[in-house]
Every structure is written in structure tokens, then in C-alpha cells.
Amino acid sequence: MPTFDSILVTGNQTIQQDLQVNGNQTIMGALNVVGNETVSGDMQINGNQSIVNSLATGGDVDAGGNVLATGRLSASNQPALPAGVAAIQQVRHYTLPVPNQPGLVLKGTDGLDYVVFIDVSSGTPSLAIHLA
Known part of the structure; x- marks a missing residue:
């Protein structure tokens, strides 16, 4: 060579x-x-x-x-729960997933993948999540 x-x-x-x-x-x-x-x-x-x-x-x-990701941006490591008590905030949880939902894909403490996105359907931006 x-x-x-x-x-x-x-x-x-x-x-x-x-x-x-x-x-x-x-x-x-x-x-x-x-x-x-x-x-x-x-x-x-x-x-x-x-x-x-x-x-x-x-x-x-x-x-x-x-x-810019036209599909999904994924993190494959499983997170640990932070120390302390979680503050009460409004997060919308949808039980039915949307196939190919754009958003941030994160692995939950249960080992499953979740899609996190911003929901403005109520007029106020809210963090939303559903099973990937």
C-alpha cells in the first residue's frame, strides 16, 4: 500500500x-x-x-x-434516580404511544424507552411523555 x-x-x-x-x-x-x-x-x-x-x-x-435529528435522538444508558424528593410539576403522561413520535428518547429506570416532547395543545407548554 x-x-x-x-x-x-x-x-x-x-x-x-x-x-x-x-x-x-x-x-x-x-x-x-x-x-x-x-x-x-x-x-x-x-x-x-x-x-x-x-x-x-x-x-x-x-x-x-x-x-438536528429528523428522527430520534437516543440515549441508551439507564439513568439512576437523583437524591432528594421530586418537586410536584405538571407533566402530561399519555398512555398510548404515537409511532415515530418526534422527541427526545430516554431510557426510564424500568429499562423501557420513553419519548419526551413539549405539548402545547392546552395553550400552555407542558412536558409530555409516553412509552416509545
């Missing part, structure tokens, strides 16, 4: 198999990887990047702007 100290691509780059970067990666335009992409250092994207399947990270994902 050829080894290069640096590669400059002034247009688009398409990789038909895997891309492995052992240092840092900066993308100024478009990068299309058909296989897998592994970055051992930092990855900085100054343009756009589309991920068709999954993005897995062993650390944090920091966004300088908004994180």
Missing part, C-alpha cells in the same frame, strides 16, 4: 472502501466514504458531512450550533 506524507485534494474525494486516519482530519469541502471511516485523532469539518448509517463515538460529540 502506498504511503504519503501529505495529500492535497482540491475537489471532492470519494473512497470506495475504508478510510483510516491515524492523526487529525480536516475536511474543507465534501468527503464521501462508501466503506468505513476511522479517525484516531480529531476530525474537523468546515463544510457539510452526511452520515447515511450510524456515527459511533467513544467520547463526546460537541456541536457549535444545533444538532
